Amino acid sequence: MSRPGELALRKQPAAKPLSPTAVIDEERFAEDMSLMLNAGLSLMESLKTLRERAAGSASHPLTGVITRLTQGETLSQAMQGSAAFRPALIACVRASEMTGDMVASLARYASNAARLRTLKTRMVSALVYPLLLISVAACVVIFLLVYVVPRFALVLESSGRDMPASSQALISIGRALNAVPSSAWLALLAMLVWGGYSIWEAACERRLEASLTAFAARIPGVREIVRAFGHSQFARSGAMLVRSGLPVLKAMAMCRELLVGADRQGLDLALASASAGAPLAAAMHEQNLVDMLGMRVLRVAEQTGALEPALERLADLHDRELERTLDRVGRLIEPLLMLGIGLIVGGIVVLMYLPIFQLAANI
Numbered sequence: 001m002s003r004p005g006e007l008a009l010r011k012q013p014a015a016k017p018l019s020p021t022a023v024i025d026e027e028r029f030a031e032d033m034s035l036m037l038n039a040g041l042s043l044m045e046s047l048k049t050l051r052e053r054a055a056g057s058a059s060h061p062l063t064g065v066i067t068r069l070t071q072g073e074t075l076s077q078a079m080q081g082s083a084a085f086r087p088a089l090i091a092c093v094r095a096s097e098m099t100g101d102m103v104a105s106l107a108r109y110a111s112n113a114a115r116l117r118t119l120k121t122r123m124v125s126a127l128v129y130p131l132l133l134i135s136v137a138a139c140v141v142i143f144l145l146v147y148v149v150p151r152f153a154l155v156l157e158s159s160g161r162d163m164p165a166s167s168q169a170l171i172s173i174g175r176a177l178n179a180v181p182s183s184a185w186l187a188l189l190a191m192l193v194w195g196g197y198s199i200w201e202a203a204c205e206r207r208l209e210a211s212l213t214a215f216a217a218r219i220p221g222v223r224e225i226v227r228a229f230g231h232s233q234f235a236r237s238g239a240m241l242v243r244s245g246l247p248v249l250k251a252m253a254m255c256r257e258l259l260v261g262a263d264r265q266g267l268d269l270a271l272a273s274a275s276a277g278a279p280l281a282a283a284m285h286e287q288n289l290v291d292m293l294g295m296r297v298l299r300v301a302e303q304t305g306a307l308e309p310a311l312e313r314l315a316d317l318h319d320r321e322l323e324r325t326l327d328r329v330g331r332l333i334e335p336l337l338m339l340g341i342g343l344i345v346g347g348i349v350v351l352m353y354l355p356i357f358q359l360a361a362n363i
Helices: 004-009 026-038 043-053 056-070 075-082 087-099 102-158 165-178 182-204 208-216 223-244 248-254 262-275 280-286 292-304 307-362
Strands: none
Touching: 026 043, 026 087, 026 102, 043 056, 056 075, 075 087, 087 102, 087 223, 087 248, 102 165, 102 223, 102 307, 165 307, 223 248, 223 262, 223 307, 248 262, 262 280, 280 292, 292 307
16 A cells, blocks of 8 residues: 555656765755745746856756756656755645745745754754764773773883782773784774765765664654654644645645654554544544644644644744753753763773872882
8 A cells, every 4th residue: 555655746757866966955945046036037047047056066956957947847847857856845846836936935945944954953963962072082092091001001010019900900901902903993994984984975965864863763862852853844844835735635745754763654644544534633643743732733723724834833842842852951961971981081090090009008
């Protein structure tokens, strides 16, 4: 049985594989296109202007879009064929082609993308900062164990005194690491450089974001932050598409990839139930996509037909909750990490100096 997201896109032309460098800044694209169209430029003139401003390979997708337009395709069909645009933007353009308000639709998309970018930057900063601290601490610990501890061991052993078992274990670890050939360390460094390049390449191909999201969604404590961010993106993008003229079920199906993990399957089931006649609010609550408050807001919106502002309110609720969570995490995780790093580094230093303290006490 086909998923609703697949049904929504089944009639679209197949997209060509995306080149690693064929990436469009969709926020800037939507903002610039809206500005130029509102100023009176034609669609073709606007696209050619953007292509002239684009640097290097970034102009290739725009060239493809222009070529497809000259062959008689609509803008949404040309964007779909270039494979350089996300489904949400293509759906926004397709809806505006039917309603005739492309300028307003592109402006809304740019505004929505800007808000999501700001929230995403805060979330990434909250997740990346601990990783940087841990990486620096790991480098310091390796330096102490590989370089400092073996040299201290020579001084301590020359005293002829017995050392505590903990200090002896630390020295054994340091000597084992110090005995690793330089070629092995160089190979490790080369692997790290290769890994960094792979991450950069994945970021250029837009694969890194999805991979990190899927990984973070499996980590306890981080899972709820990533899930809340996905719900915020889903609600705000869905509201934007509904306001552009798309039916609500189709708009939600277009935004399926913004959710993470099991929420995507839950959305499929909820949309299938709604398509069969069940209330959308109850179906989404049953799949744990909205809480009790969200279900009541959507239920009233279904009765009044005002689903777009209801989805916007839900997105605002998710944004505020996510911002509060990120603030709490930011205030809590830094002292905890600093305490942990201090204990590890301080423990190594104390274990190195403990035999010296004992020697001084015996004099």
